Amino acid sequence: MRELIDCHVHTARCGHATGTTAQVISAAVVGGLTGIVLTEHLPLPDALNEGGSFAPDDVGFAAYAEEVREYAVRVRGTDVVLGAEADWLPQRPDAMAHQREVATAAGVEVILGSVHFLGEWPFDSPDHLDEWDRRGVDAVWVEYFETWCDAAKSGLFDVMAHPDLPKKFGHRPARDVLSLYEEAARAAAEGGVMIEVSTGGLRKPVSEIYPCPELLATFCRAGVSATVGSDAHAPEEVGYRIHDAYAAMCEAGYDVAAFPMGRGKVRWVQL
Ligand SMILES: [Zn+2]
Ligand SMILES: [Zn+2]
Secondary structure (H helix, E strand, C coil): CCCCEEEEECCHHHCCCCCCHHHHHHHHHHCCCCEEEEEEECCCCHHHCHHHCCCCCHHHHHHHHHHHHHHHHHCCCCEEEEEEEEECCCCCHHHHHHHHHHHHHHCCCEEEEECCCECCECCCCHHHCHHHHHHCHHHHHHHHHHHHHHHHHCCCCCEECCCCHHHCCCCCCCCCCHHHHHHHHHHHHHHCCEEEEECHHHHCCCCCCECCHHHHHHHHHCCCCEEEECCECCHHHCCCCHHHHHHHHHHHCCCEEEEEEECCEEEEEEC
């Protein structure tokens, strides 16, 4: 039996998920997971935080971190790691610096890097889909991957989350994407960052794992290590279809998945 791990889960603290920290960790224990990285969203500036619904405030984040650290000491049989999901906001260096300060103060061990915004546009939000028509799908994909590559090379993140997120609602570019994939793999290798194989996309309109098989194989060829995550936003989603993520990784050429433990330490899970 393969070890089951999940390196991307949320709690109710962010405002758009359900389940207390205790319930999320208990779901991992009951589900037989040997490791879980809790990765709550780091606080966002008010202008980007849609009425406080997308991310906790500083106090909420600190309380989350405190809880996770307590469980990390107490829970046996499941490694509990304190992580966070950070945003790449190149136009808002103040906001990125603030996220970094909050993470450092809270003792966060693993930081996922996510591109959820192009400029100030949350392109993966169902409430802002009009903008896709205005900009055009091809242009959005190109801008996304350029932005993603900068994030991967920034040295700020341990793992790049859901690499081909723009496909979430089924927006597919007409242009060739292989050059974008090659660039992404080069950037991740150069930046020394891992990528995430996320089953979150299986619960979205696209109904696919992030990244797609071609992109995942490109990462593998470039020697980029990969974690697995469900992006659970409810206790019942913890560990969601992780075996499908493992299968996609094997298909792409991987033979191990990474479980990041913090401070550069990784446990390797055989696929
Ligand atoms: Zn979320
Ligand atoms: Zn997430």
